[in-house]
Amino acid sequence: DTEVTQTPKHLVMGMTNKKSLKCEQHMGHRAMYWYKQKAKKPPELMFVYSYEKLSINESVPSRFSPECPNSSLLNLHLHALQPEDSALYLCASSQDGTVATNEKLFFGSGTQLSVL
Amino acid sequence: DQQVKQNSPSLSVQEGRISILNCDYTNSMFDYFLWYKKYPAEGPTFLISISSIKDKNEDGRFTVFLNKSAKHLSLHIVPSQPGDSAVYFCAGRRDDKIIFGKGTRLHILP
Numbered sequence: 001d002t003e004v005t006q007t008p009k010h011l012v013m014g015m016t017n018k019k020s021l022k023c024e025q026h027m028g029h030r031a032m033y034w035y036k037q038k039a040k041k042p043p044e045l046m047f048v049y050s051y052e053k054l055s056i057n058e059s060v061p062s063r064f065s066p067e068c069p070n071s072s073l074l075n076l077h078l079h080a081l082q083p084e085d086s087a088l089y090l091c092a093s094s095q096d097g098t099v100a101t102n103e104k105l106f107f108g109s110g111t112q113l114s115v116l
Numbered sequence: 117d118q119q120v121k122q123n124s125p126s127l128s129v130q131e132g133r134i135s136i137l138n139c140d141y142t143n144s145m146f147d148y149f150l151w152y153k154k155y156p157a158e159g160p161t162f163l164i165s166i167s168s169i170k171d172k173n174e175d176g177r178f179t180v181f182l183n184k185s186a187k188h189l190s191l192h193i194v195p196s197q198p199g200d201s202a203v204y205f206c207a208g209r210r211d212d213k214i215i216f217g218k219g220t221r222l223h224i225l226p
Contacts, residue, residue, distance in 0.1 A: 004159065042120070042205065042216035043160070056212065090159055098212040103148045105214060107159030 006091050006108035014116050015081060021111045023074040023091030030097040031055075032074040033105065034066060035090040043090055049074060050097040081115045088112050119143040120208050122217035130225050135193040137220050139206030142187065146208035146215075151180060151191050154203045154219070163204075164191070196224050 004025045013019050023032065031050045035043040048056035049068040063085075065077040074091055088110045096102040121140045129135040141149075147168045152160035166173040166180045166189070173180050179192045193200055201224045206217040 006159075040125075040218060042118075042218045045213060045215075048212070050212075092159070099209060099214050100212045103150055103165055103209050103214065104162045105152075105160075107152075107161065109157060109159045 004091055004093055004106050004108035006089075006111050008111060009109065010112045010114075012114045012116060013078065013081065015083070017081075018077070018079045020078065021076040021089055021091075021113075023076075023108055024072055025093045025106070026072055027093065027095070027106065028071075029093035029095050029106070030071065031094045031099070032068060033092040033094070034074070034076055035092060035107075037088045037090060037110075038086075047076075048098075055098070078113075081113075083115050086113055086115045117142070118217070119146075119215050120206055120217035122204075122206050122220050124220050125218070126221040126223065128223040128225055129196050131198060132195045135191075135196045135200065135222055135224070137191040137193075137204050137206070137222065139189050139191075139217055140187055141189070141206075141208050143208060143210060143215075144187075145210045148209040149180070149182060149189050150207040150209065150214065151178075152205040152207060152216075154205065160205055193222075198224050198226070200224050 034046040037043040046060045047066045052068045067075040090110045091108040092105040150165040151163040153163045154160040182189045203219045205219045
């Protein structure tokens with residue numbers, strides 16, 4: 001299994017809703033990532049989990065809350081989002097605990113989020 | 117401030133010819149450069165990388181050239197095939213982060 005699986009593929013939510021994005025990989029990768037990509041912009045790093053511990057938070061607002069229940073799963077909990085948070089949210093994993101030793105990221109197909 | 121710049125939003129190339137995608141960077145601390153390819157409704161997939169101590173890396177039809185003095189790299193695809201039509205992201209690695217450019221959409225014309 002060489003896939004990173006993200007669910008749901010599409011999500012529409014109101015500004016008062018609470019929702020979660022899910023990401024799963026079974027490649028035995030030790031690091032998992034959340035990226036955010038807006039139209040015509042580059043993917044921007046949000047969070048990195050290394051060996052199931054949060055190692056990087058790129059000053060992301062607290063309305064985004066990541067969780068790594070185990071080495072195969074990564075969640076992103078969403079609460080009180082703003083319309084400007086509408087974007088493609090990409091999950092990725094890498095073999096080592098950090099891309100500093102292995103530069104290859106494996107991406108999921110993303111969740112297209114719309115906040116109304 | 118963008119550390120990785122892809123100044124051409126799109127590029128059209130005839131099938132069988134060479135495709136050249138360009139990328140500039142501002143951060144001298146990048147130690148690896150990468151190219152990712154993205155099809156619609158899919159996540160980016162790793163294509164090829166180059167260490168900052170090299171000036172060329174080749175993998176089949178794909179070759180990446182690095183000019184450190186100019187802070188410029190390019191991806192050459194020879195010969196271009198219809199399946200190469202996609203968005204190509206250039207990226208740089210610094211410490212434990214990978215930073216992407218905006219991407220260039222490549223159209224391969226029949």
